[in-house]
Amino acid sequence: MECPHCQSQKTIKNGKHHHQDGKSIQNYLCKGCGKRFSERTGTPMSRLRTPANVVSFALKMRSEGMGIRASGRVLEKSHVSIMRWEQKLATQSQQWSPPAPAGSDITVEGDEVYTRVGENLPPHSEKGWTVTFIERKSRFWIEARAGLKNTELFAKATKTAWQWAKASQYIRWFTDGERRYAQQLWQMATVYLKSTEVSREYGHRKVWRHGLEVAIKIKGSQGHPRVEWLKPEHPYTAISDKSDVHANHNEANNSALRRRCSAYRRRQNLYAKNTEGLQRTVTVQRLVHNWVRPHVGLGKNKTPVMAIGLYHRPISMLELLSLRGFSSLTP
Numbered sequence: 001m002e003c004p005h006c007q008s009q010k011t012i013k014n015g016k017h018h019h020q021d022g023k024s025i026q027n028y029l030c031k032g033c034g035k036r037f038s039e040r041t042g043t044p045m046s047r048l049r050t051p052a053n054v055v056s057f058a059l060k061m062r063s064e065g066m067g068i069r070a071s072g073r074v075l076e077k078s079h080v081s082i083m084r085w086e087q088k089l090a091t092q093s094q095q096w097s098p099p100a101p102a103g104s105d106i107t108v109e110g111d112e113v114y115t116r117v118g119e120n121l122p123p124h125s126e127k128g129w130t131v132t133f134i135e136r137k138s139r140f141w142i143e144a145r146a147g148l149k150n151t152e153l154f155a156k157a158t159k160t161a162w163q164w165a166k167a168s169q170y171i172r173w174f175t176d177g178e179r180r181y182a183q184q185l186w187q188m189a190t191v192y193l194k195s196t197e198v199s200r201e202y203g204h205r206k207v208w209r210h211g212l213e214v215a216i217k218i219k220g221s222q223g224h225p226r227v228e229w230l231k232p233e234h235p236y237t238a239i240s241d242k243s244d245v246h247a248n249h250n251e252a253n254n255s256a257l258r259r260r261c262s263a264y265r266r267r268q269n270l271y272a273k274n275t276e277g278l279q280r281t282v283t284v285q286r287l288v289h290n291w292v293r294p295h296v297g298l299g300k301n302k303t304p305v306m307a308i309g310l311y312h313r314p315i316s317m318l319e320l321l322s323l324r325g326f327s328s329l330t331p
């Protein structure tokens with residue numbers, strides 16, 4: 001077993017410890033750095049005494065939309081414990097977020113969903129927004145960033161989504177009318193054209209990277225949406241049909257989010273009253289969506305991770321809880 005501290009392969013078994021439910025956990029000693037660790041070190045199950053299947057049940061209930069107190073009552077666990085288990089998994093989200101396969105052809109959809117956080121506040125008070133990005137065809141959920149609706153929120157979410165997408169060859173980047181997505185992207189995804197690449201008539205010097213197309217769909221006042229391409233594309237980038245510019249699949253994903261995350265459904269709720277709580281719950285939802293729950297519409301028993309070609313089978317909630325991320329999965 002690889003050392004979680006120094007990644008050395010030179011590790012030896014070093015006894016077991018036994019849990020009250022009878023499960024024994026293997027301990028290891030690393031010959032590389034001298035540190036001790038167990039098979040659970042670096043996983044969401046580390047330092048938990050509760051049996052893994054109970055934690056797994058709790059997170060399954062939560063990801064199907066049960067409230068945190070209701071889940072606690074069913075399992076005879078405190079809601080604080082359940083929040084802690086969710087947090088432990090959410091903390092691992094980086095290890096479960098492999099980038100898009102290099103050379104792929106993808107469509108990124110960006111959208112936002114509003115939630116009341118704490119008191120019943122009107123939307124313009126700028127609280128409880130979640131910026132979401134998905135890949136259209138695979139329904140891979142790239143990012144969900146909860147917070148105040150400000151430029152920083154868009155900047156962070158856009159950065160994550162671009163880091164995820166950039167190894168792809170062709171990227172269509174379609175969002176709703178919010179222009180801040182494109183503003184942030186322009187900082188990261190532009191190139192300067194060389195005079196040897198294009199004729200002088202093309203004019204634009206700074207353009208989107210080759211293969212990247214950026215457009216927004218603006219909801220019109222009379223129900224007539226308008227499509228707008230932003231900033232000049234690279235002269236060799238093909239442009240999509242107007243009818244392809246939308247974030248419809250992301251909107252559908254956001255309605256699923258309202259069904260499946262109680263924090264996004266409540267008019268008033270106690271446990272997601274701050275954005276950290278919202279972030280925790282939406283991150284768990286995102287990991288389950290990508291890895292565990294097959295998505296209807298992708299074909300039989302197919303998860304978004306499988307659809308985009310990052311892994312070959314759905315994984316179980318138990319695997320999500322007991323591994324150190326996707327790199328620990330057997331190929």
Ligand SMILES: [Zn+2]
Pocket residue numbers: 003004005006007008030031032033034035
């Ligand atoms: Zn080590």
